[in-house]
Amino acid sequence: MDLIIEGIAKAIALIVTLDPEVLNITWLSLKVSGCATLISLFLGISFGTMLALADFPGKRLLVSIVNTGMGLPPVVVGLFVTIFLWRNGPLGFLEILYTPGAMILAQAIIATPIVTGITVASIQNLPANLKLQILALGASRGQMVWMLIKEARLPLLAGVMAGFGGVISEVGASIMVGGNIKGYSRVLTTATVMEAGRGNFDVAIALSLILLLLCFAINYLLTRIQQRERPR
């Protein structure tokens, strides 16, 4: 119990004194996971919408694969991204292993199936006649797709939260492709693992609390947008 209180005290101290290292780590977490979420939104929403609207043989199989991908284990992604990005690996010429760029890549791979899956579900959940109505009013196919995405934006926000929540709390891939390098690729989760390993449980608890606060702040913001816009 003492340890938890010490940890909370440490967290408050680190936040109040604006500890530069903790600030850096927090900012990098936000940047990396934010970028990864943005990329996954682009990919996931476009791919998910296509998947939801198109009819083709093997569609069910593909949707099942995407839904399985929603639970893609981060360590598996981390392992394969590492092997691909090795200097002497297939993508070694990029020279991005052990950089924040590699972490963004790995996290985007983790988040994209999550956003895709939720997009498929949200678009398919729209009234079936909506598509016909929009087309009947003279919209082009592109306009129709855009309107459907706009119509599904509230459930899509849930996708944003799930994707972001998935990657900012992820540690397996980040530590493998980022290397937990001090002041460069160290994020909240990898720092927590390291500090716990070093026996600095108070700092580890402090970092965890900061991570939780960050997640809460982002989700609170998104939820407010979602609830405000809820159709009455």
Place this chain on the structure above:
Amino acid sequence: MNRFKKMWCAVVVVLTFIVGAASLAAAAPKALILATTTSTQDSGLLDVLIPAFEKQSGYFVKTIAVGSGQAMAMGKKGEADVLLVHSPDDEKKFMVEGFGVNRRLVMHNDFVIVGPPNDPAKLRGTKTSAEAVKKIAHSGSLFLSRGDNSGTHAKEKKLWKAAGINAEGQKWYQQTGLGMGETLNVAAEKKGYALTDRGTYLALIKRLRLEILVEGDPSLLNVYHVIEVNPVKWSKVNVAGAKAFADFMVSQKVQKIIGTFGVDKFGAPLFFPDAGKKPETLGL
């Protein structure tokens, strides 16, 4: 279809931009990959040495702290430039196979056998490591092994072998597969014995209910070498950077820093500088 195309264009542009920016960022400072053991990082020594090296040389060091086994595996694949490791038998094999060049002695400290204060296997006062591991085995007391091919794990396997005990698969022998600090935490929680380097133990001492029970046996020596990865096999290895780092580690200035590191915090140094010494003088 217009919007769709626009969106895809945007995706492609964003991706190209990110990959481009990332590779630029990676290429800008001369990066050097140091593969090392968890003990050098967990003790805090590298937090002191790396910034000094970066400032002096202009290289940007990517420290990847893994076990010695994994560090050498990275070296074998040309995925690291320079190694700082403590697994002498495996290092010699690494050198014989031609994966490394210029293996140099950097420093040493020692391993100790730690355990719960009530000491169920009665190790306290035992002089040799062989006798100690025999006592653990015969009393069936819980022993926590790293189990991760690290230098510490290699040393531990050597101790079992020297004592003629086959520990693997025994009920009292558990492998954590974790780093040194984490393994000590597990040992403390489960009231088990463990082999650890003194540096990590001292760094964690305030939280651990574990005591040093066996120490001082010559077989418990823990020696660190710096090895430059052989560029003949892998053309992408940063040869100049690796040499600069290795030279830095054995330089007089750094050896002095190593010798005093930890004195202010623990009252005794965590590592003893050995650059230029003959291995025989250490009893190797």
